Amino acid sequence: MLSKKTQYAFKALEYLAIEYGKGPVKIAEISKYQKIPLKFLENILVELKNAGMLESKKGKGGGYVLRVAPRNINLANVIRIINGPIALLPCVSLNFYEKCKDCDETTCGMRKMMIIARDATLRVLEKKTMADMIKGEIDVM
Amino acid sequence: MLSKKTQYAFKALEYLAIEYGKGPVKIAEISKYQKIPLKFLENILVELKNAGMLESKKGKGGGYVLRVAPRNINLANVIRIINGPIALLPCVSLNFYEKCKDCDETTCGMRKMMIIARDATLRVLEKKTMADMIKGEIDVM
DNA sequence: TTAATTCCTACCAATTTAGTAGGATATGCA
DNA sequence: TGCATATCCTACTAAATTGGTAGGAATTAA
Incomplete structure (x- = not known):
């Protein structure tokens, strides 16, 4: 969250x-x-x-x-600045990578799954921008 | 994380x-x-x-x-049990929903974006199972 | 009855979160 | 120059969360 x-x-x-x-x-x-x-x-x-x-x-x-x-500010970047990593594990983070001990990265099944999840999330968060976010709100305020 | x-x-x-x-x-x-x-x-x-x-x-x-x-245990459920919500905001969580005050859910742009992100993540985490996770690891152990 | 095992309640230190307080610093304007 | 208006910086705080640990109660097999 x-x-x-x-x-x-x-x-x-x-x-x-x-x-x-x-x-x-x-x-x-x-x-x-x-x-x-x-x-x-x-x-x-x-x-x-x-x-x-x-x-x-x-x-x-x-x-x-x-x-x-606004159209050049993607949501992933904002999250990275204030919240930190987007990935679910440090060892699959692109911007906050940390190696996990006791784990062979080439075979670790958890890692493989979390990479797939990360990519799915990032495809959205890196594509969507602040311009998308305020669409439909401009008149309201 | x-x-x-x-x-x-x-x-x-x-x-x-x-x-x-x-x-x-x-x-x-x-x-x-x-x-x-x-x-x-x-x-x-x-x-x-x-x-x-x-x-x-x-x-x-x-x-x-x-x-x-194992093939009937999806990763989203495990995360929900131990970690809590998968969504990035309480107001877009399917299993741990909480209304956010000072926000009209029908127009909130942040909410719209986070629903799209949530769905992308869930499509992976609800489809992948413990069976997927241990693929290729069975012989190793 | 005893050894093996899970289960329950409670505690703890360190870190993170969600702020607040108070003043220093820079800028525009008269 | 001096004052009002802003951001900026350092530091502090309370509450919640995280990542455990301790000690024993309950259950079961042999």
């Missing part, structure tokens, strides 16, 4: 995706409309920024903007 | 799948060959038993056996 932090990250990115092209958006505004605790949201946005997903501007008129268009 | 407990559960079930049809297998034996802490394994096997996946027999000659053939 995704942590609440990750869910908040998606909610924040949704808002920024909808506001994309309209200039910097303040943390306080995102916090208010997406109902995310302000100080917690600060942490999240800094992480997304450090990962290269957002740009920020301090001072009056400042705030956050997406660094690339 | 799956907890270590869940990984141990799979390892234990692998062993029981390989030994399927040969009578009860002792915890100590599974613990030894799959390198799982004995007392921790006890907990795991009781949980799997209470969920209906195993049968047990106490006393001399006792132990655990799979209640159904």
Whole structure:
């Protein structure tokens, strides 16, 4: 399951995706409309920024903007930044790989299954973007 | 990611799948060959038993056996018993559903995406079984 | 009756999660 | 220059989860 932090990250990115092209958006505004605790949201946005997903501007008129268009932000990347691995086992993770001891990777049956599961999940999460996520929501907000 | 407990559960079930049809297998034996802490394994096997996946027999000659053939045990069920939800959000879980507040389920874009991801993952995890997992391992052990 | 085995209740330390607090730093504007 | 407005940084906290361990009770075979 995704942590609440990750869910908040998606909610924040949704808002920024909808506001994309309209200039910097303040943390306080995102916090208010997406109902995310302000100080917690600060942490999240800094992480997304450090990962290269957002740009920020301090001072009056400042705030956050997406660094690339919503259609170029896929869901897998967001999850990796805030939540961590997508795979079900460390030894089948593409971005957070860790060898599991007591296990021959060439023969391990569990590993084979989890690779298949991972690929199925990734095919969706790497294809779908923030643009897909906000489809149908643009008018509502 | 799956907890270590869940990984141990799979390892234990692998062993029981390989030994399927040969009578009860002792915890100590599974613990030894799959390198799982004995007392921790006890907990795991009781949980799997209470969920209906195993049968047990106490006393001399006792132990655990799979209640159904390996090909009838799908991976999704094992994960649900020991690890919990497979979906990435509570509000898209089939077996552990929880409503998320501040979210209209009919329009929520995040929810739509996570349902697609869930279905992709489940198509694999519900189709693959313990029999698939031990393929190619039977001779090794 | 005894040895072997599962089963039950309870506990524990370390880590992770979900935040909060308080101030430092940078920016725009008058 | 100085003030208001923002982000940014460091640190702390309580509660939950994870990954076990301890000790003995209950059951069964011989």
